[in-house]
Amino acid sequence: MTTSNRLDQRLAQIRQCMEAKGIDAVLLTDPNNSYYVSGFRAISYSRPIVYIIQRDETAYVIPDLEKEHAEQEAAADDFFIYHESAQYAERETSFTALLNTILEDRLKGCVIGLEMDLTSASLYQLVKDMGHPIKDIGEDLIAMRAxxxxxxxxxxxxxxxxxxxxxxxxxxxxxxxxxxxxxxxxxxxxxxxxxxxxxxxxxxxxxxxxxxxxxxxxxxxxxxxxxxxxxxxxxxxxxxxxxxxxxxxxxxxxxxxxxxxxxxxxxxxxxxxxxxxxxxxxxxxxxxxxxxxxxxxxxxxxxxxxxxxxxxxxxxxxxxxxxxxxxxxxxxxxxxxxxxxxxxxxxxxxxxxxxxxxxxxxxxxxxxxxxxxxxxxxxxx
Amino acid sequence: MTTSNRLDQRLAQIRQCMEAKGIDAVLLTDPNNSYYVSGFRAISYSRPIVYIIQRDETAYVIPDLEKEHAEQEAAADDFFIYHESAQYAERETSFTALLNTILEDRLKGCVIGLEMDLTSASLYQLVKDMGHPIKDIGEDLIAMRAxxxxxxxxxxxxxxxxxxxxxxxxxxxxxxxxxxxxxxxxxxxxxxxxxxxxxxxxxxxxxxxxxxxxxxxxxxxxxxxxxxxxxxxxxxxxxxxxxxxxxxxxxxxxxxxxxxxxxxxxxxxxxxxxxxxxxxxxxxxxxxxxxxxxxxxxxxxxxxxxxxxxxxxxxxxxxxxxxxxxxxxxxxxxxxxxxxxxxxxxxxxxxxxxxxxxxxxxxxxxxxxxxxxxxxxxxxx
Structure with missing residues (x-):
């Protein structure tokens, strides 16, 4: 089985879990879970990275310095980039603002799946404050990966x-x-x-x-x-x-x-x-x-x-x-x-x-x- | 300045932040923040550890295997242990149940400070579901540590x-x-x-x-x-x-x-x-x-x-x-x-x-x- 087939299979599997739980979009932040489904793993300290899985498309929210790396390795339809150089001050420079826009626009009305044990309280609160219902998807990934x-x-x-x-x-x-x-x-x-x-x-x-x-x-x-x-x-x-x-x-x-x-x-x-x-x-x-x-x-x-x-x-x-x-x-x-x-x-x-x-x-x-x-x-x- | 004096000073500093924000108890889960204030740092993967700072006392919630290590190094008044061996099946074996008891009892009615960017969504939800108001203490620790x-x-x-x-x-x-x-x-x-x-x-x-x-x-x-x-x-x-x-x-x-x-x-x-x-x-x-x-x-x-x-x-x-x-x-x-x-x-x-x-x-x-x-x-x- 090729890497691409493996990732397709995992994506299909997680979408079955989403279907069963009534989740419209999953936001993964754990580097291992994200790698497991997307094939991309970043060295991540202070810059948040989110892998978004919807029923029919996927996207990555990533800092500028991971752009080339993610585009090479990640199974994702879209890439949303946030910047941190004055050169790009007119573009999006805040992870939080970028994710807010995505939640308001692309994910409008979606029930969101989060890895409750692994994602941050602030991401949870951000999603909640935007009015999205939240369900746990962490246990499904644990079972898949086991x-x-x-x-x-x-x-x-x-x-x-x-x-x-x-x-x-x-x-x-x-x-x-x-x-x-x-x-x-x-x-x-x-x-x-x-x-x-x-x-x-x-x-x-x-x-x-x-x-x-x-x-x-x-x-x-x-x-x-x-x-x-x-x-x-x-x-x-x-x-x-x-x-x-x-x-x-x-x-x-x-x-x-x-x-x-x-x-x-x-x-x-x-x-x-x-x-x-x-x-x-x-x-x-x-x-x-x-x-x-x-x-x-x-x-x-x-x-x-x-x-x-x-x-x-x-x-x-x-x-x-x-x-x-x-x-x-x-x-x-x-x-x-x-x-x-x-x-x-x-x-x-x-x-x-x-x-x-x-x-x-x-x-x-x-x-x-x-x-x-x-x-x-x-x-x- | 001795280690003990340094830790006392940091504890006093964080209690000033708590006072200013109306926080009664802080639950730290980030290993670096916990080390900074308590002098104890565990290798932590799948077993949650929480350092509790109240206005006049401190405590650690730790797995059994960190007991001796924590008692040696941590500036904490109390230690709450959860076990994972059949030998101790009659004692507390669930982190979540143990923390729930602490929230209901020792921390009854407390406004809780969490490191919102670093603590897990599930801990946030657990504290919230127990009826505690939550405020962010993460930014204060960032400023102290800087x-x-x-x-x-x-x-x-x-x-x-x-x-x-x-x-x-x-x-x-x-x-x-x-x-x-x-x-x-x-x-x-x-x-x-x-x-x-x-x-x-x-x-x-x-x-x-x-x-x-x-x-x-x-x-x-x-x-x-x-x-x-x-x-x-x-x-x-x-x-x-x-x-x-x-x-x-x-x-x-x-x-x-x-x-x-x-x-x-x-x-x-x-x-x-x-x-x-x-x-x-x-x-x-x-x-x-x-x-x-x-x-x-x-x-x-x-x-x-x-x-x-x-x-x-x-x-x-x-x-x-x-x-x-x-x-x-x-x-x-x-x-x-x-x-x-x-x-x-x-x-x-x-x-x-x-x-x-x-x-x-x-x-x-x-x-x-x-x-x-x-x-x-x-x-x-």
Whole structure:
């Protein structure tokens, strides 16, 4: 299927959702959702960008500096530009004024669909003040994006393979005395070199979060720091790699020097919980079944008090997306869904213990896209 | 001034804004604003975090996995936790339900301040549906954050110095045949090594955007790719470095092989426009004066049609923040403001031309925090 066909299909799908909800026009502002439907993604900080989907046409509202980029890549019938140079002072220079005009004119009387969790309160208020009824379209996009097509799966698999290569490079240079950020950097450089060799003219990137030592590893979510690895540290290294917009996640907990028996026991539990969760996965099981499979491993060991987070999250275009593998999520897994499996326990004074791998739901089970070794004996340095 | 005093001062300042606007409680969701006032910043994807500021107390609404982190770092009187493990199924497991309870109980009858441009439509609707009047507090935080204190300026200067070191490393390895991402990677590794040597136990990071060749450099805002540098390329290399949360930006346009006279002329114009803008800066001038100083250089050369963006943006905690150096911004510059100066022109078929440096407004002028050489002769390779 060509890119253009894929985008047409997604547009048709979102228009079915609009039809079902009585929405006349959708205003997308989330960069991932916009990319998913239009094929265009901007680096967006202070300049708002809106993708407008009506029943029979589409348009982008964009700052002047994205004009050429959007015209090249976006599936859109029209482009509305706002400017920020004195040269174009006589044209439209205000995003808000431009959107107001569009709402009054092109979208007159329309019921508007917004991504309620992702769009800003000010956009919501602007649309509301113009008299438009508003409905949520966010949940529809979440559901659409949760099941990946073959092209998306291809890139997620590449991201997974590349993340393995990055981890291999970081671990090859591991030594006590290096900082968390230096450990990350070895993986980064190998990743960027490899992707440059293998994939001409493509965009790619990464994010890392490495937490070393008993105190930092006990906190699941911290930025990598210049803290230096020391003997007997527990280290949780997390990496996401993205290529052509699609992501994989790869995380390993490792033990330096002479870990205590308790630390080895807890890491083994995290490994066992991850395996139990992985075994559960196939189309038809619920998100909560996967979470509970991991939970029971910790519970049987008397360690369930130390669980701080769900077993995993979907990923693809976003760092976190559906399906969320939570004990209370009745979502039924389908072929083509992608998520992390990363049960963990965090024991104050002892450390944090969590591996994360990225998994695709297949026709009759699942397959991993990350394979970096993670048995206990692989994790002792 | 200690961190704790600084946070107290900011809290007092925001409470003055609340008083003036008749706001009883502020709900902050932007990670930068929350960090600015509370000293705590989480890595936040799918789990909402809210910092609540009342006239006489403060609280955080956080997911379980941020509990220890928040209790260590956040200036908050209370912590409301929501859970996502079956172990805690009997406690609060829904962010929305938890916030609803807080709005009904602790914040009963309160006028609520929200960051309208940064908070989600669904949070806005939730607060509205609970019957609370809503006012915007975003503009007050923008104004507070626009003027940096000595501690913030210290970290911005360190970020600037580190960005120079990164650029030096990238340029030292520059050769035709390397990819944009490989060029970035040399700077990354040197940066992370240097920051590890110089600053123990600190967080730091970076972002790069490198656009090479006539076509890509003509588009101001693209992700770095695996496109390989070729003879006679125009390359725009952009880097932001952050340390201890604070950022500097450093960008250079360079010419490989044998550039045309036109390309050299355009780069010289961008350099001249940047210098003209820099010379304009001192307390009391308006943001638009700086923009127009750059504009006039391009205009006099007959090139103002090719300007696609303003002359610069503030920075600090965020990639882009006030003051925006736009032709229509009457904001008066004050000592302690920090922004980029980066006028550029983008000429289809010829390339894009833009340097960016980070500048602090001083008592009687300005000083740069980025010094990487940028004269035309420095930029020919």
């Amino acid at each position: 099941v990946k097509d073959d092209d998306e799966l291809y890139w997620i698999e590449q991201a997974g393979r590349l993340s393995d290569i990055a981890l291999e490079a970081s671990f090859a240079h591991l030594n006590s005395g290096m900082s968390e950020l230096e450990f990350d950097a070895y993986g980064d450089r190998k990743l960027l070199q490899t992707v440059s060799e293998e994939f001409p003219n493509i965009i790619a990137g990464f994010e890392n979060w490495t937490c070393s030592g008993v105190e930092r590893s006990s906190q699941p979510h911290l930025y990598s720091s210049t803290r230096v690895f020391m003997d007997n540290d527990v280290v949780v290294h997390s990496r996401q790699v993205w290529i052509n917009q699609y992501r994989a996640e790869n995380e390993r907990t490792f033990l330096l020097g002479e870990p205590t028996d308790q630390q080895k026991h807890y890491l083994q539990l995290a490994i066992d919980a991850q395996k139990a969760a992985m075994k559960t996965v196939r189309p038809g099981v619920k998100a909560k079944d996967v979470d509970m499979a991991a939970f029971r491993v910790f519970e049987q060991a008397g360690m369930s008090d130390y669980i701080q987070h769900r077993t995993g999250h979907g990923l693809g275009l976003s760092e976190h997306e559906e399906p969320y593998l939570r004990f209370d999520n009745d979502l039924v897994l389908q072929e083509g869904m992608v998520y992390t499996i990363e049960p963990g326990i965090y024991v104050p004074g002892t450390g944090g213990f969590r591996h994360s791998d990225t998994v695709i739901v297949t026709k009759d089970g699942s397959r991993r896209v990350t394979y970096f070794p993670g048995e206990l004996e692989d994790m002792l340095f | 003027v940096k204190d000595d501690d913030e300026l210290y970290w911005i200067e360190q970020a600037g110095r580190l960005s120079d070191i990164a650029l030096e490393a990238s340029f030292a390895h520059l050769n035709s045949g390397m990819s944009e991402l490989e060029f970035d990677a040399y700077g990354d590794r040197k940066l992370l090594q240097t920051v590890s040597e110089e600053f123990p136990n600190i967080i730091a990071g970076f972002e790069n955007w490198t656009c090479s060749g006539v076509e890509r450099s003509s588009q101001p805002h693209l992700y770095s790719s695996t496109r390989v540098f070729m003879d006679n390329d125009v390359v725009v290399h952009s880097r932001q470095v952050w340390i201890n949360q604070y950022r500097a930006e450093n960008e250079r346009t360079f010419l490989l092989g044998e550039p045309t006279d036109q390309q050299k002329h355009y780069l010289q114009l961008a350099i001249d426009a940047q210098k003209a803008a820099m010379k304009t800066v001192r307390p009391g001038v308006k943001a638009k004066d700086v923009d127009m100083a750059a504009f006039r250089v391009f205009e006099q050369a007959g090139m103002s049609d090719y300007i696609q963006h303003r002359t610069g943006h503030g920075l600090g905690l965020s990639e882009h923040e006030e003051p925006y150096l736009r032709f229509d911004n009457d904001l008066v510059l004050q000592e302690g403001m920090v922004y980029t100066i980066e006028p550029g022109i983008y000429v289809p078929g010829t390339g894009g031309f833009r340097h960016s440096d980070t500048v602090i407004v001083t008592k009687d002028g300005s000083r740069r925090v980025t010094y990487f050489p940028g004269e035309l002769e420095d930029m020919l390779f």
